[in-house]
Amino acid sequence: MDKITWSTLAPPAMMIKIIMAIRSYALIILYFAYRTYQRFDNISIFNSFDLFLDFLLNILPGILIIISGIMEYKKFRYRLDREQFHINRGWLRREKKSIPIDKIQSVQIEQNWLYRLLNVYLVKIDTIGEDQVEVEIGGVWENDALELKHTIQKIKKEDPFGTVQEEIPEGSATKIDFSYALTNKQVSKYAFTENMLWFLLPFSLSMVVLFQLYHSAEMEKLSWQLVIDLVFGNFDPAAGSSMHQDHVSINYVILYGLLLATFSSGMFFLNKITGLFNYRMILQNKEIHIQRGLINKFETIIPQRKIQFTTWYTNLIRRKLGIFTLAYKYAGGRKTLGSDAIVPFFDPHMAFKLNQPYFPVVPGEPFHTATIASVYIWRNYLYLKLPLSVFIIGVCYWIHPWLFYGSFGVLAYFWIYNVLFVKNFKIELHQEYFIIHQGVWGRRHTLVRWEKLQKIDVRQTPYQRRNGYAHLHLNTASSNLTIPYLDLTMAEEILNYGLYKTEISKQFLF
Numbered sequence: 001m002d003k004i005t006w007s008t009l010a011p012p013a014m015m016i017k018i019i020m021a022i023r024s025y026a027l028i029i030l031y032f033a034y035r036t037y038q039r040f041d042n043i044s045i046f047n048s049f050d051l052f053l054d055f056l057l058n059i060l061p062g063i064l065i066i067i068s069g070i071m072e073y074k075k076f077r078y079r080l081d082r083e084q085f086h087i088n089r090g091w092l093r094r095e096k097k098s099i100p101i102d103k104i105q106s107v108q109i110e111q112n113w114l115y116r117l118l119n120v121y122l123v124k125i126d127t128i129g130e131d132q133v134e135v136e137i138g139g140v141w142e143n144d145a146l147e148l149k150h151t152i153q154k155i156k157k158e159d160p161f162g163t164v165q166e167e168i169p170e171g172s173a174t175k176i177d178f179s180y181a182l183t184n185k186q187v188s189k190y191a192f193t194e195n196m197l198w199f200l201l202p203f204s205l206s207m208v209v210l211f212q213l214y215h216s217a218e219m220e221k222l223s224w225q226l227v228i229d230l231v232f233g234n235f236d237p238a239a240g241s242s243m244h245q246d247h248v249s250i251n252y253v254i255l256y257g258l259l260l261a262t263f264s265s266g267m268f269f270l271n272k273i274t275g276l277f278n279y280r281m282i283l284q285n286k287e288i289h290i291q292r293g294l295i296n297k298f299e300t301i302i303p304q305r306k307i308q309f310t311t312w313y314t315n316l317i318r319r320k321l322g323i324f325t326l327a328y329k330y331a332g333g334r335k336t337l338g339s340d341a342i343v344p345f346f347d348p349h350m351a352f353k354l355n356q357p358y359f360p361v362v363p364g365e366p367f368h369t370a371t372i373a374s375v376y377i378w379r380n381y382l383y384l385k386l387p388l389s390v391f392i393i394g395v396c397y398w399i400h401p402w403l404f405y406g407s408f409g410v411l412a413y414f415w416i417y418n419v420l421f422v423k424n425f426k427i428e429l430h431q432e433y434f435i436i437h438q439g440v441w442g443r444r445h446t447l448v449r450w451e452k453l454q455k456i457d458v459r460q461t462p463y464q465r466r467n468g469y470a471h472l473h474l475n476t477a478s479s480n481l482t483i484p485y486l487d488l489t490m491a492e493e494i495l496n497y498g499l500y501k502t503e504i505s506k507q508f509l510f
Contacts, residue, residue: 004079005079006077006078006079006088007077007078007079007144008076008077009073009076009137009138009139009140010120010139010140010141010144012118012119012120012139013073013076013120013138013139013140014069014070014073014139015118016114016115016118016120016138016139017066017069017070017072017073017138017139018066018069018070019114020069068091071091072089072090072091073139074091075088075089075090075091075094076088076089076137077089078135078137080148080151080152082101082155083100083101084098084099084100084101085098085099085101085104085125085135085152086098086099087099087135097135099125099127099135101152101155103127104125104126104127104152105126105127105302105303105306105330105331106124106125106126106300106301106302106303106306106330107123107124107125107126107148107149107152107153107301108123108124108125108126108298108299108300108301109121109122109123109124109145109146109149109299110122110124110293110296110297110298110299111293111296111297112295112296112297113295113296115139116297118139119141119142120139120140120141120142120145121140121141121142121145122136122137122138122139122140123135123136123137123140123145123148123149124136124137125137125152127331149301153287153301176282176283176284177283177284178282178283178353178356178357179280179281179282179283180280180281180282180343180345180354181279181280181281182276182279182280182344184277186344186346187273187276187277187279187344189321189323189346190276190323190344191272191273191276193315193317193318193321193323194269194272194273196269196317198265199262199265199266199269202258202259202261202262202265203258203262205258205399206255206258206259206262208399208400208403209254209255209258209399209400210255211400212399212400254395254398254399271296274293274294274295274296275292275293275294275296275298276292276344277292277293277294278291278292278293278294279291279292279344280292281343283304283356283357286303286304286305287301287302287303287304288300288301288302288304288307288328288341288357289301290302290341290343300341302328302330302341304357304358306330306331307328307329307330307357307358308329308330308331308448308452308476308477308478308479309329309358309446309447309448309449309452309476309478309481310326310327310328310329310354310355310358310446310447311326311327311329311444311445311446311447312324312325312326312327312351312354312444312445313325313327313439313442313443313444313445314442314443315441315442316441316442318442319441319442319443322346322347322348323344323346324344324345324346324348324350324351325342325343325344325345326342326343326344326345326351326354326355327341327342327343328341328343328357328358329341329476329478329479330478331476331477331478351445355447358447358449359432359433359447359449361433361447365430365431367428367429367430368428368429369426369427369428369429370426370427370429370486370487370490370494371422371425371426371427372422372425372483372484372485372486373422373469373485373486373487374422375467375469375485376418376421376422376484376485377415377418377419377422378418379463379485380418380484381414381415381418385414385415385417385418386411386414388410388414389410389411389414392407392410393407393408393410417440420440420441421438421439421440424437424438424439424440424443425437425438426438427483429494429497432449432450432501433447433448433449433450434447434448434450434494435447435448436448436481436483446481448474448476448481450497450498450501450502451501451502452476452477453474453475453476453498453501453502454475454476454477455473455475456472456473456474456475456494456495456498456499457472457473457475458470458471458472458473458488458491458492458495459471459473460488464485464488468487468488468489469485469486469487469488470485470486470487470488470491471483471484471485471486472486472491472494472495474498
């Protein structure tokens with residue numbers, strides 16, 4: 001009987017565990033440092049029992065986290081065989097996990113600045129079973145990470161019926177079916193418009209609230225120190241003014257929420273920018289390889305048959321500038337950091353070429369068209385948009401009077417939004433696939449093959465039952481698509497045809 005060999009993490013993985021634990025503990029350390037700074041002039045940490053107790057209570061969890069990280073490193077084991085990938089980990093709580101090879105959706109190796117400094121890799125193995133990443137192997141030598149990735153790829157080249165595909169001899173040139181790369185100029189152009197609206201909106205509102213607090217303080221001169229004092233609450237705007245203290249407190253709650261939203265959007269914006277440099281996508285051996293990243297290095301490998309559907313989209317600004325994004329949606333990639341298989345492109349005709357790995361769309365094919373009912377406009381407005389408008393108006397009331405008056409414009413905005421949504425929503429029904437076109441200011445197009453549908457639901461409210469409408473829910477292994485207020489007859493026809501195409505499909509779905 002052959003001896004079973006388990007692999008362990010590289011020694012630098014212990015340092016990674018410790019540094020990551022300290023980073024997660026940084027907020028408490030900053031809190032303790034701030035408390036100490038405030039009391040430093042009058043009392044020492046060694047002459048005050050309560051301050052020393054604060055020190056112990058803050059440091060002890062950090063020590064336990066570091067010890068837990070060290071033991072996690074020592075107890076982590078993994079092994080790969082022909083049928084399953086095995087993981088044994090845990091210190092106080094042991095976990096043993098076995099993943100069938102044919103259920104693995106993607107294998108991804110990446111490096112952030114810390115991994116690059118220590119010359120190790122993070123390997124992510126994703127399946128359909130979890131919203132988060134299934135397995136993370138943090139701290140693997142480069143040769144071991146590449147060998148693990150290539151071994152899984154080699155095993156997965158066997159089709160579902162056990163037939164091994166023809167292998168490419170070692171040393172021979174691997175044929176690349178399709179290659180696509182971005183220049184730094186294209187990445188900069190794409191990144192500048194990425195998430196800018198969600199960053200500028202809370203930032204602008206934060207400036208409005210700060211101006212209101214400054215105006216209520218009745219100060220003649222504005223300085224950076226005054227702004228810092230206002231943000232951290234070291235200066236009371238209500239003192240010596242007619243503003244009520246409760247009104248000031250509400251303004252601070254709104255201000256901190258907006259500053260947090262600005263910071264989160266800014267960090268997300270920065271990660272998006274740095275994550276797209278050195279972008280390269282290739283299609284070879286029926287697999288999509290996407291390599292990208294400036295600080296954090298990402299490499300995503302997606303088998304061609306794992307793609308559930310594709311979607312390409314743009315917003316209003318990017319639409320005017322000719323900037324588009326295509327995403328390959330595959331099972332298991334919903335909430336995995338770095339696993340988004342996105343492809344920025346700058347020519348609208350490029351969408352047909354980028355869809356070739358999923359399905360060769362031929363322009364000019366005959367198709368049937370379906371649209372949604374116009375009753376969506378007032379019903380969605382009444383039950384969703386109107387309550388949201390009231391909430392927005394109420395928040396703006398506490399920010400600034402002029403902003404409060406201007407906020408009534410959202411009532412007209414949401415009505416126009418619904419009108420354009422219904423006008424632009426269209427479904428193209430082809431023999432082998434269907435395309436959903438939608439968008440208000442921007443545009444989104446979704447291409448789905450019929451055999452990729454896992455489940456189709458037709459749902460009706462009492463109003464829809466009386467008037468012959470239905471919500472059509474199309475479920476794939478990646479995510480779900482919803483078509484609201486579709487004619488009931490058309491919804492049933494799509495349901496029957498989708499089931500028919502799925503049942504006669506000869507292609508393995510998973």
